[in-house]
Amino acid sequence: MKFTLLAIACLWLKASPALFASAEEKNLPSSLDSSSFKSASRMERFSTTSNISTRQYYRKLVGVIGDYYLRETQSFAPPSDTNQRSGNQRFGNRIAASSNGKIIAITGSAEVEPASESGNASSINDSVHWEGYVEIRNLVTGTVEYVRSDTSEFNPPEMDVAMNGDGTIIIVAEVHTTDADTDSSAIHNPKSSVKVYMQQDGGDGLSTWSIVGTPILLGIAGELPGLRVDLSADSGTLVIGSRNFNNGKGRTMTYNLNSSGAYSATNNVIVEGQDEDDHEGSSVSITHDGRYYASGATGDDAEGPDQQPKLNRGAVRIFDSTTNEPIGNPILGEEEGDASGFSVSLTNPAGADVLIVAIGAVYNDPSSDKINAGHVRVYTHTVGGDPDWKQVGEDIDGENGDYLNFEDRMFHISDRFGFACKLSRNGKRLIVGAPYHHGDGNRDAGYYHGKVRLFELQEVVNGSVSEEWVQIATDIVGASKDSNSGHGLALDEAGKTIIVGGPSETGGSVKVYFQDEFSSQPSVAPSPQPSLTPSITPSARPSLQPSSGPSISPSLKPSLTPSSKPSEIPSMSPSHQPSSGPSLKPSQSPSFFSDRAFQILSTSPKFSNVGNNNDGRKWCLEGKLSAV
Incomplete structure (x- = not known):
């Protein structure tokens, strides 16, 4: 149960899963009763971020991947x-x-x-x-x-x-x-x-x-706003979501490319929401080949396994575009008010009948202190198999929930993590947008930088083998205080090019990021500069030319085989194993282990400390030997 004032306000927010374009923190009224709190929290406008340089966020990476893994290649401003x-x-x-x-x-x-300058009020x-x-x-x-x-x-x-x-x-x-120009009444009948x-x-x-065919007209104001569209890669199938159709029931339609190059409603599929305010078509996504499509219904109150309906939990349904048959059972939101299906991304790797879908639920509560932070879940299903969709990995949660600051009397909305999400073609990479994230870490700043995160599905062995979504690059954070970065997202099929839109950064901006390549194998020819990351396996032979600078990171393991000949330049410390031949050049100075004399015994690979050991103990070299 959520008993606090903040929780009550957040639950009220969840009661209306209407699409929001953006939001701005507002001063609260002097009297903090529930009605005034609600009205303050509903006031919405585009807004976002801080004065931190964007590049500072992209140059560092999680784990051992290394710097410059994601590189900003281009940035565009509005015309x-x-x-x-x-x-x-x-x-x-x-x-x-x-x-x-x-x-x-x-x-x-x-x-x-x-x-x-006609001043004609009827003409927009x-x-x-x-x-x-x-x-x-x-x-x-x-x-x-x-x-x-x-x-x-x-x-x-x-x-x-x-x-x-x-x-x-x-x-x-x-x-x-x-x-x-021709229909002045259109102002009142859009x-x-x-x-x-x-x-x-x-x-x-x-x-x-050029326009092809006749525009597909979708009615009057009863359907507005909320159009969503997606197109198969081969151009064959178009899917359209209209979330406010028929008193908010919503519907999703498919159109096929005909011989004249236009899209027609011949054999088109129509999926309509069951109840008012289901908002079917809040999000849509179609597979590469156009065979399957997904439709999100953020206001769905469907019953779960417990046979209990949950208000505005949201749901996503997947269909065969050729037969209109549902694929498996609906995928329901976790809890009441989650608005699951706010975003959706569907793929069938290599055209197979194995489907993978990512679903954003922007009002999910990952924990009691992260109200409405949002999350993304990924599911998989084999067509014709078990009707239940299987979750892949754990929930991917937002960081910040709705927050009321009683000192400055400001209400700060949550990250809205899952506002947008995109899967790569193989379903192994995922980007997620959270356009209302506070990028400078200060919840009192009053701005929404927005952020985007890139995840990869990796196999984890911890007693048993499992799959886990691992963030593989640091956050892409909006560059200014009102960026809303992550409001718009696109991803190439390989998952290596990310396009991020921030519609409120001084009119808006779009930035393109590309993954710099690195190899796990040694190169055939030496590079002019040392590698940013060490090779996973050592080279088969020593380098023909030394690097111009030392490695940024040392090798994780010693070489599998020794060099075929001794070094031309002596090392700074003695070898772990003797060389097969004498050195070409003598050492520049005696060993810095001068306080310990070692002699090689002819009958065994053991070492005897003749300087300080009086009891005749033998020492066997089993690991790395170094001076302290």
């Missing part, structure tokens, strides 16, 4: 030279990437000056308003292209984006879409739609992005 922007922007809310991570699509929006474009766009970047060639949405709103529009495997098709979900754009040759080596 500033189009559409009479007044400077207020949101950039990096949602991100999609090609399979190799070389082409990325980023959603953005900007506040735009009036198109005219005649007032300061927001317009949305998608920026497409080729990280290899450096080319940048834009797709302009039809959104013209008085608030930042909500958008989502998906991309196929080779980066030639993007899907753009637009919420509050209006045709402001629509939502999903559009398909295909890259086409524009001549002179340039390309253009």
Whole structure:
């Protein structure tokens, strides 16, 4: 039971699993009754972080992996030279990437000056308003292209984006879409739609992005906000989640690519929430081959094994996109109010019928002092096997829960760990975003830097063999006090390129991180600089050339075999074993073990201390010998 005032407030927060865009700490009223506390904690806006240099976080790694394991390769800011922007922007809310991570699509929006001075209140474009766009970047060639949405709103529009495997098709979900030039009533009756754009040759080596087919219209304000989209790598299947459809029941739909290059509803699958406020389609994810897809329902109250429903626990269901048959049982949130299914990532390695899914539950309580910190769980299932999904590894928990500071009368929201998550193709790597994390470690700072963590599934032997999610790099933390880093995330199939969006860092930013390679085997030719990490196995023969500097770390084990000839330069200390031949050069100085004289006995490999040992004891060399 949670009896404290903080716990009561947090439980109230959990009672409404509505999608939040962001949040800012607010001053509390002078009277801390429950109603005023609730209203203060619900006030929401984009916000995040500190003045700590971002690079300081990336240069160090967990364990023995070494420095520079994740390297920031590129950083992008929102455009500033189009559409009479007044400077207020949101950039990096949602991100999609090609399979190799070389082409990325980023959603953005900007506040735009009036198109005219008519003062016509019924025309959005005649007032300061927001317009949305998608920026497409080729990280290899450096080319940048834009797709302009039809959104013209008085608030930042909500958008989502998906991309196929080779980066030639993007899907753009637009919420509050209006045709402001022809339909003034659209201000009061906003629509939502999903559009398909295909890259086409524009001549002179340039390309253009053109709409393919007719936009998929998804109704009026009853479905808003909450569109989510995903696209299979082969472009064959599109999945759309609409969480607020039909009084919040929500639904998920699939569309197939037809012969004309457009997506049609032929044989499309529709999954609808069972009850109002189930919010089916809060998140969606489709496998590489388009065969299976996952749909999150953050407001699901499903009964668990104890036959007891839990309000807003959330659930994720996986389906066969060709038959609409469910795959296994629903995966339920752990406890009441968890909003499990806020984010989801599904993969079937190598196209096999073994599925792996990662699920974010942003309001989960990892412990009594981490209310709403959030967690991510990973499950696996073999199609046609046991209907229950098996959890892989332990829960991956957020750090900070909701926090009320009675001294400064500020309410600080939790990390919201699991706001976004992405699996690599093989299901062995996982990135998780927590855009409301306090990056400087000071819960009283009033800011949300946001962070992203990279995990890898590793085999652990501790009496028995088990699998565990191990963080393999230090946190990627937002660079400024309001970054919200981790709000948008993308990962290439190999799990080596990470794209991180922070929509509130001076208008937003997107940063790209790449894993530097290192080898566990010695190199064929010497490198000009010493290795950052030692080889796991020693070289078969001595180096042809000495390194220009000493190793950063010593070898963990001695060489398996001795050198074929003595060293040309004497060592600073005597050898553990005698060389097979005399030294080419004498030692520069006598052994620093001068206070201990050793002689080799001809009949055994033992040593006798002739200087200080009067009882004739024999000494057998069994380990490393060193002076103290």
